[in-house]
Amino acid sequence: MLIQRISRSDPERVFIVVRADEAGCDRGWTLSWKADGTRNGIDVLQCDAVADIALMCGMAHTDIGNTDYGLAQCYGYGDDVVILQSNTAYARGNPLIFSSAKSCWAETSASAPNAQSVHAQVAAMSTLATSATSQTNRLPCFLRMM
Amino acid sequence: MLVQRISRDDPERAFIVVRADEAGVDRGWTVSWKADGTRNGIDVLQTDAVADIALICGIAHTDIANGDYGLAQCYGYDDDVIVLKSATALARGNPLIFSSLKSCWAESSASAPNGESIHAQIAAMSTLATSTGAATDRLPCFLRFM
Numbered sequence: 069m070l071i072q073r074i075s076r077s078d079p080e081r082v083f084i085v086v087r088a089d090e091a092g093c094d095r096g097w098t099l100s101w102k103a104d105g106t107r108n109g110i111d112v113l114q115c116d117a118v119a120d121i122a123l124m125c126g127m128a129h130t131d132i133g134n135t136d137y138g139l140a141q142c143y144g145y146g147d148d149v150v151i152l153q154s155n156t157a158y159a160r161g162n163p164l165i166f167s168s169a170k171s172c173w174a175e176t177s178a179s180a181p182n183a184q185s186v187h188a189q190v191a192a193m194s195t196l197a198t199s200a201t202s203q204t205n206r207l208p209c210f211l212r213m214m
Numbered sequence: 215m216l217v218q219r220i221s222r223d224d225p226e227r228a229f230i231v232v233r234a235d236e237a238g239v240d241r242g243w244t245v246s247w248k249a250d251g252t253r254n255g256i257d258v259l260q261t262d263a264v265a266d267i268a269l270i271c272g273i274a275h276t277d278i279a280n281g282d283y284g285l286a287q288c289y290g291y292d293d294d295v296i297v298l299k300s301a302t303a304l305a306r307g308n309p310l311i312f313s314s315l316k317s318c319w320a321e322s323s324a325s326a327p328n329g330e331s332i333h334a335q336i337a338a339m340s341t342l343a344t345s346t347g348a349a350t351d352r353l354p355c356f357l358r359f360m
Contacts (some may be wrong), residue, residue, distance in 0.1 A: 069220070071218065085226065093243070101339060101356055103306045103338075103340065108221070108225060108340075109356070110224075110225055119306060120307060120332040122307050122309040123306075123307050123337050125356070
């Protein structure tokens with residue numbers, strides 16, 4: 069695990085070391101533990117199935133080739149999280165939900181924070197305009213996956 | 215807090231140092247902060263009451279005798295978490311809920327993942343067969359107590 073030393077100029081971030089066990093574990097995409105009994109807690113897959121959601125462990129910090137090791141960010145400010153851009157705009161502070169449409173994070177008015185303790189895994193840290201067609205894009209977000 | 219150095223061979227894990235303030239704080243059992251004003255944030259009890267659930271801080275890494283100090287795992291892959299073995303099987307990726315039946319983690323179809331951002335404190339990283347009678351067992355899990 070990589071935890072940076074105290075710094076006033078860099079956002080606080082935490083990374084874990086993971087091994088991609090398939091292609092597609094690219095920068096900004098969400099990763100989940102593979103959990104097949106071999107290298108448990110080390111091997112990851114791109115999060116693209118319902119069963120993966122509870123095993124999310126972070127965002128790929130760089131493109132990680134199949135069977136290569138790399139870093140996944142599990143806490144702090146991530147400036148290039150892959151999200152779904154659709155006909156709903158993003159506002160700063162929006163808690164995001166995981167969308168099966170494109171296997172990435174998406175805005176939802178249904179999960180807007182109220183008086184309850186919202187512990188969103190990912191929250192928007194920037195705005196994003198709407199798009200006439202649903203497509204992926206990248207957005208600065210706060211990650212809380214530890 | 216103990217955070218391991220970078221390693222490709224070992225799963226990422228984080229531990230906290232705690233003091234058991236009762237007997238029964240044994241390996242694999244869930245522990246909660248005691249929070250009675252004396253050694254707050256240090257003393258733990260076995261999680262066995264509703265009031266303990268929001269104060270869950272980890273899983274005992276070894277047996278910790280009453281009055282002794284030891285490690286509790288608060289993040290990462292743990293291969294021996296005490297869970298409830300019952301008439302419902304556990305599958306990879308199941309988010310677990312805390313069961314008052316045996317003071318341990320259990321499967322819940324009600325909390326099955328959907329499109330929302332589920333921030334499960336514990337998710338199964340292996341399968342577990344059913345049992346005709348409710349009993350405890352050990353299961354590899356992903357911990358997220360930080």
